[in-house]
Amino acid sequence: MRAAHYLNQFFAGVGGEEVADTPPHAHEGAIGPGRLLESLLGDGSGIATTLVCGDAFFNERADDAHAAVEAWLREAHPDLVVAGPAFAAGRYGVACAHVCRIAEELGFPAVTGFHPENPGRLTYPRAYAVPAGRTAAGMKDALGLIAVLGSKLAAGGELGPAEREGYLPRGIRRPGYREKPGAERAVDMLVAKLRGEPFVTEIPIDAYDAVPPAAPIADPATATIGLVTSGAIVPKGNPDRFKRASETRWSTYELDGREALSSDEFECVHGGFFNLIACENPNFVLPLDAVRALEQEGAIGRVLDFYCATSGNDQRLADCARNGREIASALVEAGANAALLVAT
Amino acid sequence: MVSALPPIALQAGGNRVVKGVKIEHVCGDPSLGSTGDAALRRRIVERCLDAVSAEVTKPTLFEIEEAEAAAP
Numbered sequence: 001m002r003a004a005h006y007l008n009q010f011f012a013g014v015g016g017e018e019v020a021d022t023p024p025h026a027h028e029g030a031i032g033p034g035r036l037l038e039s040l041l042g043d044g045s046g047i048a049t050t051l052v053c054g055d056a057f058f059n060e061r062a063d064d065a066h067a068a069v070e071a072w073l074r075e076a077h078p079d080l081v082v083a084g085p086a087f088a089a090g091r092y093g094v095a096c097a098h099v100c101r102i103a104e105e106l107g108f109p110a111v112t113g114f115h116p117e118n119p120g121r122l123t124y125p126r127a128y129a130v131p132a133g134r135t136a137a138g139m140k141d142a143l144g145l146i147a148v149l150g151s152k153l154a155a156g157g158e159l160g161p162a163e164r165e166g167y168l169p170r171g172i173r174r175p176g177y178r179e180k181p182g183a184e185r186a187v188d189m190l191v192a193k194l195r196g197e198p199f200v201t202e203i204p205i206d207a208y209d210a211v212p213p214a215a216p217i218a219d220p221a222t223a224t225i226g227l228v229t230s231g232a233i234v235p236k237g238n239p240d241r242f243k244r245a246s247e248t249r250w251s252t253y254e255l256d257g258r259e260a261l262s263s264d265e266f267e268c269v270h271g272g273f274f275n276l277i278a279c280e281n282p283n284f285v286l287p288l289d290a291v292r293a294l295e296q297e298g299a300i301g302r303v304l305d306f307y308c309a310t311s312g313n314d315q316r317l318a319d320c321a322r323n324g325r326e327i328a329s330a331l332v333e334a335g336a337n338a339a340l341l342v343a344t
Numbered sequence: 345m346v347s348a349l350p351p352i353a354l355q356a357g358g359n360r361v362v363k364g365v366k367i368e369h370v371c372g373d374p375s376l377g378s379t380g381d382a383a384l385r386r387r388i389v390e391r392c393l394d395a396v397s398a399e400v401t402k403p404t405l406f407e408i409e410e411a412e413a414a415a416p
Binding site: 209211214215216217223231273274275277281283284289293294300338341342344 | 353372404
């Protein structure tokens with residue numbers, strides 16, 4: 001088997017952050033951890049070529065880096081592509097995820113290694129990634145898993161589910177048969193839980209980040225407040241075509257000095273609850289009438305003359321977090337010191 | 345934030361959560377008639393102003409008094 005290996009500047013021995021802008025360049029054969037990987041892949045296998053690129057270069061000049069990876073792979077035509085492992089390193093993880101994506105788009109099987117929290121998992125969730133520790137102390141274990149999974153991928157065999165094959169879940173569910181129906185499995189799980197015995201959930205829930213509370217505002221009467229809702233209140237006709245569920249985007253809509261939201265002009269397109277009441281009176285979800293009254297009385301300093309909305313129904317946690325960050329920046333940029341968010 | 349499902353909002357890490365009415369009408373209650381509904385909605389927004397002015401160290405719930413919600 002001929003493998004191609006991707007490494008960042010650090011693991012290739014070029015240097016640390018001071019050379020993170022190293023442009024991509026290919027070497028013949030294995031470098032650094034590639035030598036151990038080669039021995040783990042076994043007789044008859046070898047690393048034909050190694051592409052080295054600085055983490056800053058890969059992320060700041062993404063188009064150039066992706067083109068270099070593609071050219072390298074087209075020339076090498078490997079049986080297997082190995083990227084990293086990247087452990088918990090963010091930029092390296094993103095680079096490894098792109099290498100896996102480009103390889104698979106070209107038809108080459110690819111594998112990497114990530115700590116489960118590596119952001120590279122969001123870059124290309126379909127990448128085959130073995131679980132790795134947070135740091136390079138876990139190199140040998142990670143390369144061992146990469147060698148096993150990579151050999152299977154290179155052989156072209158069908159892989160089983162993540163839990164059996166030992167790669168990180170890719171968010172893909174395939175229909176299939178289990179020994180027991182769901183109801184029995186659920187009861188077994190409950191009984192195990194009540195007995196204090198170990199059990200494994202079939203649908204892990206992402207853990208939420210703890211966000212430190214923002215400092216309080218001194219006085220609402222001098223504050224500028226921005227309005228936000230995840231309740232999918234949109235101008236009538238849904239100009240951005242928000243989905244009723246699984247939306248990935250958010251948008252801003254002008255209020256143009258309106259005193260309240262009229263059902264002639266606004267509607268609710270959220271698909272996660274009975275939304276007729278909100279369509280008939282959108283102020284139930286975005287309480288503009290009450291907010292304007294308090295603004296006019298001087299209890300609120302100023303209300304931004306636009307609002308931010310998304311359809312917060314079955315939205316992936318990663319999209320929620322990104323939308324939240326983007327909405328917060330938009331509000332801060334517009335001069336807000338507080339936000340009123342109504343969630344449905 | 346205003347949520348009709350405070351346990352979920354708090355579990356998700358919302359630091360200042362004001363208890364809303366129902367998921368279909370988080371800010372207000374159509375059964376109270378237009379005057380009662382408007383008063384309740386105003387009370388909810390006022391509670392939001394209390395919340396954003398309050399020092400909190402962890403996810404904290406700000407409720408509207410039951411009596412206020414029933415007879416605003």
